[in-house]
Amino acid sequence: MKIFTKKFALVLIGILLFVVFFGVLLLYKDQKQDLLDGKGEKRVEIFDSYIKGYDGVKLYWEIQAKYIWLERNDYIFFARDVVGGKIFNEQIQEIVSKIKAKKIRVNSKIKVLTAQGKISAELAFLNKENERIVAFVTAEKLAYYHGLKTLVLDGNVVFEFADLKIRANKIKVDTQKNLIYIKSDFEIEATDFKIKGKNLSFEVGANKFEIKEKFRGEKEALSLDNASAQNKIKFTANYLKYLKKKRGYTLFLKDDVRVMQAGKELRCLEVVYDTENDTFKASGDLEIDMDQLAGLMQPEKRKNLKNKDMKRAIEQPVKIKGQELYFDGQKKELILTGGIDIAQKTSHITCDEVRYDGNSNQISFINNVKIDSLHKNILKAQKFVVDIDKEEFWAEKGEATGSKK
Numbered sequence: 001m002k003i004f005t006k007k008f009a010l011v012l013i014g015i016l017l018f019v020v021f022f023g024v025l026l027l028y029k030d031q032k033q034d035l036l037d038g039k040g041e042k043r044v045e046i047f048d049s050y051i052k053g054y055d056g057v058k059l060y061w062e063i064q065a066k067y068i069w070l071e072r073n074d075y076i077f078f079a080r081d082v083v084g085g086k087i088f089n090e091q092i093q094e095i096v097s098k099i100k101a102k103k104i105r106v107n108s109k110i111k112v113l114t115a116q117g118k119i120s121a122e123l124a125f126l127n128k129e130n131e132r133i134v135a136f137v138t139a140e141k142l143a144y145y146h147g148l149k150t151l152v153l154d155g156n157v158v159f160e161f162a163d164l165k166i167r168a169n170k171i172k173v174d175t176q177k178n179l180i181y182i183k184s185d186f187e188i189e190a191t192d193f194k195i196k197g198k199n200l201s202f203e204v205g206a207n208k209f210e211i212k213e214k215f216r217g218e219k220e221a222l223s224l225d226n227a228s229a230q231n232k233i234k235f236t237a238n239y240l241k242y243l244k245k246k247r248g249y250t251l252f253l254k255d256d257v258r259v260m261q262a263g264k265e266l267r268c269l270e271v272v273y274d275t276e277n278d279t280f281k282a283s284g285d286l287e288i289d290m291d292q293l294a295g296l297m298q299p300e301k302r303k304n305l306k307n308k309d310m311k312r313a314i315e316q317p318v319k320i321k322g323q324e325l326y327f328d329g330q331k332k333e334l335i336l337t338g339g340i341d342i343a344q345k346t347s348h349i350t351c352d353e354v355r356y357d358g359n360s361n362q363i364s365f366i367n368n369v370k371i372d373s374l375h376k377n378i379l380k381a382q383k384f385v386v387d388i389d390k391e392e393f394w395a396e397k398g399e400a401t402g403s404k405k
Helices: 002-033 299-303 308-315
Strands: 044-055 060-070 076-088 093-108 111-126 134-143 150-162 163-174 179-182 186-189 195-198 200-203 210-211 215-219 234-237 239-245 248-261 264-274 280-288 319-326 333-343 348-357 362-373 377-388 391-396 399-403
Touching: 044 076, 060 093, 076 111, 093 134
Parallel strands: none
Antiparallel strands: 044 060, 060 076, 076 093, 093 111, 111 134, 134 150, 150 163, 163 179, 163 186, 179 200, 186 195, 195 215, 200 210, 210 239, 215 234, 234 248, 239 248, 248 264, 264 280, 280 319, 319 333, 333 348, 348 362, 362 377, 377 391, 377 399
């Protein structure tokens, strides 16, 4: 009896393995027949026309093509030379329109539409006011999964919206949440900046995006530095958030932030850059390295400097430490706060605050000012002012402590 049971079990296992193998073979064969080209015997052919697909009574896709056909599976449609196509959501609103492609395949049973070859289309999103806004896309492949409310664009994808252009190899679109996701490499190009990185989520309706991995960016110069105003600014961080405004945008950077321009580097924990109000704020363990301070002067003025101490100071490298830097481009004002430490080869300055006024071209060192010059003379004051244009400087409530030994 045990021998019979064992033999029966072996036979049963053999039959099950055969069924599984045969089923996989049939599935593979079916998939081969259901490729975008279509390999089976044609049952219906339609020329220069369009067809519509429904989910119950709701329209969910529409295709216009030069050639449409059905094969043995009457729930699978093929189209070639597609000149127009639309995909609808459950509210029968267009979420994808003006689809153009070499080939399209629709499986109405599982509600999946796939397209291939020189894809172009318009994607519709809703903004905060519930108004329809449009993005333009091109790709090599497109797939829409009706049940998942997900659109996948693959191969040399270009996504254009407002003044942003995004390039990636693959983009996933959540059509219900108005979100796009990119996990692999991407490049964003805007009017005045470019960013390369990974792991992007873009809330299209709100026109804001986040980058959650280390990235590299480049933008046009924003600087008081007259000498290097044409140099690009480069920036990196481990996190970025972009928020579009009516007249400009805001960038939030945090975690190992670095901002670099020829001869200068700023390091901190967070940066907020607001183009609408023309402000820049860097905070947290602030460090600034500069090859020289000469950029605070026009080239002609630097050339004709008479004050030797000032000339020596602006030509030396400088290292600045503090807690916060705030720049207001409209007021032409820069403010440094939080235990300021400024070190050069021939001088060392500490104070509570530094202010630069671009209108008067004056630098003010404020509160608990201590200036150690050449390790010989020490000046303590409540305020020390440098007038760059007049080549003058003076102290308020100051006291020189004489030579330092």
